[in-house]
Amino acid sequence: MHPAQVKILTVIGARPQFVKAAVVSRSIADANARAPGSVSEVLVHTGQHYDANMSDVFFEEMRIPKPHHHLGIGGGPHGAMTGRMLEAIERVVVQERPDWLLVYGDTNSTLAGALAAAKLHVPVGHVEAGLRSFNRRMPEEVNRVLTDHVAALLFAPTDVAVANLAREGVSGPGVRQVGDVMLDAALYYRQLARPTAATAPLLAPLAGGFFLATVHRAENTDDPARLKGILDALSEISARTPVILPLHPRTRGSLGAWRAPPSLHVIDPVGYFDILCMLQACGGVLTDSGGLQKEAFFFGKRCLVLRDETEWVELVEKGFNLLAGADRDRIVSAAASFLDGAAPEALPLYGDGHAGERIVEALLERR
Ligand code: UD1
Secondary structure, three states, X not given: OOOOOEEEEEEEOXXXXXXXXXXXXXXXXXXXXXXXXXXXXXXXXXXOOOOOOXXXXXXXXOOOOOXXXXXXXXXXXXXXXXHHHHHHHHHHHHHHOOOEEEEEOOOHHHHHHHHHHHHOOOOEEEEXXXXXXXXXXXXXXXXXXXXXXXXXXXXXXXXXXXXXXXXOOOOOXXXXXXXXXXXXXXXXHOOOOXXXXXXXXXHHHHOOOOEEEEOOOHHHHOOHHHHHHHHHHHHHHHOOXXXXXXXXXXXXXXXXXXXXXXXXXXXXXXXXXXXXXXXHXXXXXXXXXXXXXXXXXXXXXXXXXXXXXXXXXXXXXXXXXEEOOOOHHHHHHHHHHXXXXXXXXXXXXXXXXXXXXXXXXXXXXXX
């Protein structure tokens, strides 16, 4: 006899969520193949990220199933975006009547999904629970804290995340340290990744060494002094070691009259396979992205974090990453002293590459 079917409604909308959901979607499909009819997934794309190179490319490369519901809600101020998503997701939840609503990370799509479900008494699973920057001016921090406090199953990637939740009074059997789905993704897709036409011609001549950089956090892109500090630092660093900077649309919109020197290669956002290939080939990473800080570590590369604080504190404490902020001189000198050094020996900080399976097991067990 098969167990009764569990229906999972997954809400995603922004680039990092596509990577994480690819892992769990595959684990859901595997669980259903082992026990046919035991579990199904309905995918909702809010539309927060909508450009082909911010969204479609991830679905194609990572073979994420086509969304059943595409809400087409992207852009606009935070309140309006989140509110429109809340209204639209509520309609989908009422229609689909899922056993679980699953959200990822810390975006406006995460919060809208979690709130819609909580108000309809549908239990929420939160992948990447318990991360904290302790900076409530970041929209992501507000989204994480609120999502964790309405979630029934909290999938924490690290011991630090479990401890953060306990400090806020969130503990018990709903909190699971499962490891990090981004490690699952890196381990699985690195075997499949090849540079695409977007990066292959650039990577070949830079094989002798380059740094990979990304910048997109609101605290950097919306503050002209911080953004100038970072861009000037990248320009100066690139005079010695070329830098590739795939640029998020938010950042491109804030560039104004700034122009990159020829050794700083500013390109359009790239897909996951290109990022994996560049991580493999680069000499180090400079980023304000949450995901890329860890991906650098997965590939044994050192990383300068272009922020004043980070959620991934263990990487800084263990000497893999360094907080460099947004000051030009500080970034330039850290690049010379830190990025050029050898990374410490790898540690199992993010699990064993089987977080996705554990998440699905927990969802099936706690219906
Ligand atoms: C969002 C998340 C952040 C995550 C990041 C990954 C929130 C609050 N922030 O930030 O946690 O790390 O995604 O990329 O949810 N835009 C385009 N094309 C796109 C997507 C966005 O032009 O495909 C434009 C939007 O219209 C907007 C700007 O880029 O003007 C920023 O997009 P938005 O979704 O607000 O936030 P992100 O900066 O991407």
